[in-house]
Amino acid sequence: MSMILYHTPASPFGRKVVVMLHETDLIEQVELEIVQQTPLNPNRDVIDANPSGKIPALRLEDGTTLHDSRVILDYLDTLHQHTPMIPHHGPERWRRMTLASLADAMTESAVQIRYETFMRPQGLQWKLWLDNQHEKIARSLDYFEQTALPELEGHFDMACIGLACLLGYLDLRVANWHWRGEYPKLAAWYTEADQRPSMQATRPEAR
Amino acid sequence: MSMILYHTPASPFGRKVVVMLHETDLIEQVELEIVQQTPLNPNRDVIDANPSGKIPALRLEDGTTLHDSRVILDYLDTLHQHTPMIPHHGPERWRRMTLASLADAMTESAVQIRYETFMRPQGLQWKLWLDNQHEKIARSLDYFEQTALPELEGHFDMACIGLACLLGYLDLRVANWHWRGEYPKLAAWYTEADQRPSMQATRPEAR
Numbered sequence: 001m002s003m004i005l006y007h008t009p010a011s012p013f014g015r016k017v018v019v020m021l022h023e024t025d026l027i028e029q030v031e032l033e034i035v036q037q038t039p040l041n042p043n044r045d046v047i048d049a050n051p052s053g054k055i056p057a058l059r060l061e062d063g064t065t066l067h068d069s070r071v072i073l074d075y076l077d078t079l080h081q082h083t084p085m086i087p088h089h090g091p092e093r094w095r096r097m098t099l100a101s102l103a104d105a106m107t108e109s110a111v112q113i114r115y116e117t118f119m120r121p122q123g124l125q126w127k128l129w130l131d132n133q134h135e136k137i138a139r140s141l142d143y144f145e146q147t148a149l150p151e152l153e154g155h156f157d158m159a160c161i162g163l164a165c166l167l168g169y170l171d172l173r174v175a176n177w178h179w180r181g182e183y184p185k186l187a188a189w190y191t192e193a194d195q196r197p198s199m200q201a202t203r204p205e206a207r
Numbered sequence: 208m209s210m211i212l213y214h215t216p217a218s219p220f221g222r223k224v225v226v227m228l229h230e231t232d233l234i235e236q237v238e239l240e241i242v243q244q245t246p247l248n249p250n251r252d253v254i255d256a257n258p259s260g261k262i263p264a265l266r267l268e269d270g271t272t273l274h275d276s277r278v279i280l281d282y283l284d285t286l287h288q289h290t291p292m293i294p295h296h297g298p299e300r301w302r303r304m305t306l307a308s309l310a311d312a313m314t315e316s317a318v319q320i321r322y323e324t325f326m327r328p329q330g331l332q333w334k335l336w337l338d339n340q341h342e343k344i345a346r347s348l349d350y351f352e353q354t355a356l357p358e359l360e361g362h363f364d365m366a367c368i369g370l371a372c373l374l375g376y377l378d379l380r381v382a383n384w385h386w387r388g389e390y391p392k393l394a395a396w397y398t399e400a401d402q403r404p405s406m407q408a409t410r411p412e413a414r
Binding site: 062064067070074097101102109128132140143 | 271277316336
């Protein structure tokens, strides 16, 4: 029995894991099980594996289950022979983890925007909340555009995967935001990143 | 210049970091800077250090800043001589990280409940969302009560710190939920955990 990854292709956190599986040639070792769920309708298999109901969750061969995406990525990073996705020590380790965390924070905000606009009944939507999630993402994208972009060259690691999956999610779920015009250098970086086989193989389809 | 931790005492994610500083005798090496903010009013110092505006954030002596709480905890865990807060490798590492992640997921749900009931205008509150956040926490607490509790004995590590801070936060911000009656074994565990000097020194006050 191989490992099983519970995920949904449209989830940016699940996509990070699948992109990493492709980048590290581990993809054949993991069975991808797609689960359909929302925060309002968690899936029974997922709850059995992770009582919080969140995905992605990775069931190991011994039956134990790991979550969330960061824990899964930390584990998978010990299974391959390529350059580590997160440096093992030194200042570089925490810098890359911080950049990956910044990408995750943007992704959480983007997911909040999606919940607010798509799931929550229209009469209960709160513009101030939406604006603030949007600002949080904008400030962070600006930080990558103005400051951190040179750090994204070289190895396509956890920080790069997180950022690429966030930008893909914006295109998918916050599609009315034409972020490329505001962050042209980031847009150029993403155009190239998005061509990677790992990104192409995991492109989510809107529905 | 020593390290500076930007945090707010009422935040359960910031509290995790301060509890760890106490548990590992690192507390004297870090200056605690309390910032007042909400997601709607991020603090300028925080934004400079972390564009997402989220706290806790840890400014190192060299001027770089680490975030979020998990990254900070991973870094701090290399600075002390006590038993590691997260095992360095082996199945135990990912098990403890998964339990800590489960505590974090509950904490995120509890923060969502707080935002929904305290920050969002009353007419825009959505009961179904609240109920689902509540259920997510309840399922996870039940998992600790029924299954994972024995794993909380012994070293008071990251998983224990995360869970203790979550339970303290429920008492502070979701105080109408009398969880102790539903999870008596967990309540007994928390009564003892809450007596630790690290927990006593970081007890948030409602306001």
